[in-house]
Amino acid sequence: MAGLDVSALPPHLVLVGLPGVGKTTIGRGAAKSLARRFLDFDAEIERREGMPVREIFRERGEEHFRVLEAALTRELSTTGGMVLSPGGGWITQTESVELLRQAGRIIYLRAAPETVARRLRRVETRPLLAGRDPVVGLRELYEKRRGAYETADAVLDTERLSRQQLIAKVVELGLASG
Ligand code: S3P
Numbered sequence: 001m002a003g004l005d006v007s008a009l010p011p012h013l014v015l016v017g018l019p020g021v022g023k024t025t026i027g028r029g030a031a032k033s034l035a036r037r038f039l040d041f042d043a044e045i046e047r048r049e050g051m052p053v054r055e056i057f058r059e060r061g062e063e064h065f066r067v068l069e070a071a072l073t074r075e076l077s078t079t080g081g082m083v084l085s086p087g088g089g090w091i092t093q094t095e096s097v098e099l100l101r102q103a104g105r106i107i108y109l110r111a112a113p114e115t116v117a118r119r120l121r122r123v124e125t126r127p128l129l130a131g132r133d134p135v136v137g138l139r140e141l142y143e144k145r146r147g148a149y150e151t152a153d154a155v156l157d158t159e160r161l162s163r164q165q166l167i168a169k170v171v172e173l174g175l176a177s178g
Pocket residue numbers: 017018019020042053086087088089090125126127128141
């Protein structure tokens with residue numbers, strides 16, 4: 001973004017966590033309260049590629065999807081001031097995480113896989129969970145990723161806080177970070 005004075009922008013707020021934990025809902029709500037722009041990575045990638053994420057996975061493979069996620073991250077790392085919701089697997093890409101750790105505050109929305117499975121709708125749109133028992137799939141993802149999720153700057157427990165309380169906490173973190 002040529003000409004943009006990035007140093008004048010507050011850091012991004014980056015919501016991470018398991019698929020279905022509520023990153024999009026909480027992110028959208030917090031962005032509205034903070035009058036900031038909200039960007040959902042999957043929706044943006046689908047818009048750019050002209051096809052749903054599950055088709056990108058099917059036709060071009062997960063590796064290709066991760067390349068698209070990394071490219072979007074690089075672009076966003078030169079800006080600030082947005083509320084971002086990357087897909088649940090973004091956290092496994094160390095380089096991307098380090099880029100947004102510098103340009104943002106990473107907020108982990110925590111929930112046990114069993115809780116997320118109970119809340120989960122639209123399993124069929126999530127290629128890593130489609131066609132299998134969501135509890136088993138989510139447990140697997142959780143075990144692989146929990147260490148990375150826990151490196152976030154802040155952890156919010158979605159099992160103890162209501163949706164409104166979670167939005168309020170993200171807003172608070174946004175106001176505190178400039
Ligand atoms: C993925 C999560 C999805 C999406 C893709 C891969 C993952 O996003 O990016 O299906 O690896 O956990 P949500 O977390 O928004 O479901």
